[in-house]
Amino acid sequence: MSDDVQDQPAAAQGEGAGAQPAEGGSVIQKKNRKPLLIGLALAVVAIAVIYFLYETFIGSRTVSTDNAYVGGETAQVTPLTAGQVAEVLVTDTQPVRKGQILFRLDDKDQRISLAQAEAQLEYATRRYGQSLANENALGAAADASATQINSAIAKQTSAQAGLARAQEDFRRRAALANSGAVSAEELTAARQALAAAQAAALEAKAAVEQARANANSSRRQEEAARALTRGTSSQTAPEVLLAKAQLATAKLALERTVVRAPVDGVVAQRAIQVGQKVEMGTVAMRIVPVGALYVDANFKEDQLGKVRSGQRAVLTSDFYGDDVEFHGKVVGFAGGTGAAFALIPAQNATGNWIKVVQRLPVRIELDPMELKEHPLRIGLSMEAEIDLTSKD
Known part of the structure; x- marks a missing residue:
């Protein structure tokens, strides 16, 4: 009789153990594991195929970077004769035309x-x-x-x-x-x-x-x-x-007492005042030719294998947003990376060396008509994308 009583709790415990998995066991039943693994494998394969197709037909056709900035060949305005400033007719941020009078020097001498x-x-x-x-x-x-x-x-x-x-x-x-x-x-x-x-x-x-x-x-x-x-x-x-x-x-010398704008653009960094004595060659101000700007896009070195001069590029600026696109073309490559021309070049010949992917500036010429419609300024950030399949 005592043996029957002892066997009943053990049976009850066995039934409870069959209802709940032991500690550390899988929560997925064996019959559901195989379909789940097959689905996961198919998803991985699908992602790999999509990535392969993207790289083959889309990604390999373009290279892009957001490390790009607007640049321009600013014109320095320097008097070619010495004298005292008699009149200044422009100020910073003022648009000027080529040949417009900027300032006059006293011409008595x-x-x-x-x-x-x-x-x-x-x-x-x-x-x-x-x-x-x-x-x-x-x-x-x-x-x-x-x-x-x-x-x-x-x-x-x-x-x-x-x-x-x-x-x-x-x-x-x-x-x-x-x-x-x-x-x-x-x-x-x-x-x-x-x-x-x-x-x-x-x-x-x-x-x-x-x-x-x-x-x-x-x-x-x-x-x-x-x-x-x-x-x-x-x-x-x-x-x-x-x-x-x-x-x-x-x-x-008399004509040079009247200083005119050398190019079309916007006045920047005006450094003279009326009554100031200026010497020949002193930088009085700068003219930024906003209609002849370019973009220096700093691409990684592993992106430049197929980039060639003459290829078309599409650019957007944070200044106008993604709604305004600028079109240009690659016109050249810098002679070296930014690190190579730094004031203190990197010294890689050391015992503790870590490879760092370098960037090479690529010059992109912008469309003057688009610049006229949507003016840019030197130093603005840009995003550049080069079409590798395009030709000049």
Whole structure:
């Protein structure tokens, strides 16, 4: 009897154990496990197929990045002459057109320099006229010297004739001196006349040589004077051209006191005030050409294998949101990564090295018409997507 009583609780416990799983057992019945595993496997396969199809037909056609920023070639406005700022006509954020006056410098010094240059040109022109007159005078003097040669030759001929007569007269008297037909005084007079005639002949010969030397010197002076003006006119003479160049320089300095915008754009970083003294080359302000901006998109190095110049790109800006799309094309790649051109380049040749995926800036040119309709500013964030299948 006691054995029957002891067996009943044990049976009851056994039935309870069959109703609830033992601790650590599965809550899924064996008959439901197989369909569940098959469904899970099919889901994994489906996800893998979808990912493969996306990468093959969609993902492999484009590369994108949100590490992109608007850039532009800003124009520095620098005065090309020194002076005091007399008037500033623009301020920061103001749109300007190419050729529009930005500011003026005091031009008193430049006007004085211009007046001096004009006077110098007039003086050079008159000096050229004086040079021509001197040439003519030297030419006339050379001609006169040439005529003096003939006169000196004629005098030399006369002196030689007188010498011949004196020689003949002295010869006859010397022959009669021994016979007593000629007195000693007459012979002495004849000898003196011969000496005088000889001296006159020598003087006449020297006069001819002097006349020829004078004529040669006058001709050389004429040639030297004509060398300064040969092949020139009052408009092409060297001294006149120099004066004209100085005048042009003075005019240019006066024009440069009025500083104009070099490009279309928006004024930024204005750094001058009225009354300030500025030197040549001082940066007075900058002009941002908002109609000629570009985007530097920093793609990862493993994204650039199929990127080529000329491929089309679609860009969006946080400034306008996803509703406004900008279209552009790849125009080039940077010469190195950002880390390569950093002030302190990364030193990878160390014992503890961790590979970091680098980014290379890609320049994307924007459509000017779209920029005109939706202006951007330098430094704005962009999202860029390049179509790898497109061609220029």
